[in-house]
Amino acid sequence: MEISARNAFKGTVKKIITGAVNDEVELEIAPGVEITAIITKTSAEALGLQEGKQAYAIIKASDVIISID
Template sequence: MEISARNAFKGTVKKIITGAVNDEVSIEIAPGVEVTAVITKTSAETLGLQEGKQAYAIIKASDVIVSVD
């Protein structure tokens, strides 16, 4: 895969929490390091995402949301 984004991390899908409209997808990009994103259910289905499948987390600085508990 070639992409212009500099922050692309290859990893393994660890968990998918399926919702009515959106899915929460967690990708382990290094041992003990996970990136979680909310994507549409349609996108998850189109990508064929499932636990154990390899996927990329692609992050743009302008599209990151940070929160705390």
């Protein structure tokens, strides 16, 4: 796979919460480090996502905002 996005993290699908339209996919990219994505149910099915399967979290954003209290 080649992709222009610089922020790609390989991990393991830890949990999938299936909704009516979208699925919440939790990917563990390092021990104790998780990224959660909301994707369409159709996309999750097309990718064959299931717990324990390897996948990539690819982050493409024009802005990253940092805040403090």
